[in-house]
Amino acid sequence: MNGKKILLIVGGGIAAYKACELVRLIRKAGGSVRCVLTVGGAHFVTPMTLAALSESQVFTNLFDLKDEAEMGHIQLSREADLVVVAPATADLMAKMAAGMADDLATTLLLATDKKVLAAPAMNVRMWLHEATQRNVARLRDDGVTVMTPDEGEMACGEYGPGRLPEPEAILDAIERMLGAPDPLADQPDFAPDAPLAGRHILVTAGPTHEPIDPVRVLANRSSGKQGFAIAAALGALGARVTLVAGPVSLPTPGGVTRIDVETAREMAEAVDRALPADAAVMVAAVADWRVEPAASKIKKGPEGPPRLSLVENPDILAELAVSSRRPRLLIGFAAETDNVVGNAQAKRERKGADWIVANDVSGDVMGGTNNRVHLITAQGIENWDPAPKADIARKLAERIAAALEG
Numbered sequence: 001m002n003g004k005k006i007l008l009i010v011g012g013g014i015a016a017y018k019a020c021e022l023v024r025l026i027r028k029a030g031g032s033v034r035c036v037l038t039v040g041g042a043h044f045v046t047p048m049t050l051a052a053l054s055e056s057q058v059f060t061n062l063f064d065l066k067d068e069a070e071m072g073h074i075q076l077s078r079e080a081d082l083v084v085v086a087p088a089t090a091d092l093m094a095k096m097a098a099g100m101a102d103d104l105a106t107t108l109l110l111a112t113d114k115k116v117l118a119a120p121a122m123n124v125r126m127w128l129h130e131a132t133q134r135n136v137a138r139l140r141d142d143g144v145t146v147m148t149p150d151e152g153e154m155a156c157g158e159y160g161p162g163r164l165p166e167p168e169a170i171l172d173a174i175e176r177m178l179g180a181p182d183p184l185a186d187q188p189d190f191a192p193d194a195p196l197a198g199r200h201i202l203v204t205a206g207p208t209h210e211p212i213d214p215v216r217v218l219a220n221r222s223s224g225k226q227g228f229a230i231a232a233a234l235g236a237l238g239a240r241v242t243l244v245a246g247p248v249s250l251p252t253p254g255g256v257t258r259i260d261v262e263t264a265r266e267m268a269e270a271v272d273r274a275l276p277a278d279a280a281v282m283v284a285a286v287a288d289w290r291v292e293p294a295a296s297k298i299k300k301g302p303e304g305p306p307r308l309s310l311v312e313n314p315d316i317l318a319e320l321a322v323s324s325r326r327p328r329l330l331i332g333f334a335a336e337t338d339n340v341v342g343n344a345q346a347k348r349e350r351k352g353a354d355w356i357v358a359n360d361v362s363g364d365v366m367g368g369t370n371n372r373v374h375l376i377t378a379q380g381i382e383n384w385d386p387a388p389k390a391d392i393a394r395k396l397a398e399r400i401a402a403a404l405e406g
């Protein structure tokens with residue numbers, strides 16, 4: 001962990017004892033830890049234990065920071081590279097979601113400008129309670145990474161989800177977060193007055209892979225570059241972006257929530273779960289057909305090549321267009337090699353999209369960095385100059401912002 005500094009907030013639950021192991025693991029991995037114990041946390045582990053393991057002073061409440069000027073609560077969270085809450089109790093997460101600051105832990109969490117990882121631990125019913133689920137969703141919306149608790153036998157004797165993830169899993173999540181780019185740093189336009197602030201926009205990107213057997217797939221040449229660039233451009237204008245991505249090897253744009261899927265049917269489900277959205281930009285090259293996959297690898301044999309029997313996939317865009325949760329602005333992409341504009345115009349009508357971006361893929365567009373598009377709306381056709389995919393993305397994001405404003 002290369003000397004990275006973790007501020008560990010230990011909430012009040014029986015799983016607090018595992019925080020001791022987490023401190024040990026972080027230090028073994030080369031990081032340093034400062035611990036803050038909530039009042040509840042101090043009932044389960046002593047400040048002395050954590051101080052010994054972290055070889056650092058442990059802070060227990062807002063008023064014992066001896067010298068506010070030297071080590072104020074802002075300073076405590078500023079000097080950290082990452083804030084980790086483990087265990088994150090139902091009560092602590094409720095306070096975080098509400099923006100409360102009535103003790104040192106919650107004050108630090110409200111004052112921090114660093115990424116926050118929460119590892120929940122609580123009784124199964126408390127975890128499944130609507131209030132907790134609402135708070136978790138709120139925290140995720142606010143940019144907090146909330147881990148999914150483990151399932152198993154609980155200290156109270158019940159069984160189900162709610163156990164603190166193992167310290168090794170929390171360490172993995174810490175290392176991933178420290179390695180990932182800071183979403184807020186990547187989004188200078190994340191201000192409340194950004195053109196798309198407060199909007200949720202759904203983007204699909206990449207190909208889908210339809211399994212033929214456990215090793216083979218039906219695929220296409222979509223690289224996902226245009227869709228990822230659009231997600232990044234919408235995020236830069238302040239939108240909350242959910243990017244449902246088929247199998248591609250592209251980094252996730254900063255601040256974008258990415259959901260990886262493989263097949264068209266998985267993509268349809270992920271799109272449905274991500275609703276509601278103010279706008280949807282369906283850039284993915286979704287496979288039109290799938291096959292009923294064989295359970296084991298199809299062997300080459302004397303009977304000759306297998307016959308693949310194709311079944312139609314759901315049309316995600318067309319289904320969204322008639323859904324009761326249809327986004328206000330629905331945009332499709334149409335990759336065409338001939339009669340680009342004519343086919344795309346027909347597609348706009350047939351699929352019920354507001355706009356179609358007609359994509360001339362007759363050249364090296366698929367997988368390349370440049371694109372050639374025409375924007376087809378109810379008002380007519382705009383021929384855009386050939387340009388890098390990032391420029392097309394920015395222009396489209398600006399048009400989306402203007403349309404949603406209107």
Ligand code: C5P
Nearest residue numbers: 282283284286314315316317332333334
């Ligand atoms: O493949 P096609 O040219 O019909 O794609 C046009 C638009 O429809 C694209 O926006 C694509 O993302 C969407 N589509 C979809 N589900 C499908 C096929 C296409 O959402 N099964």
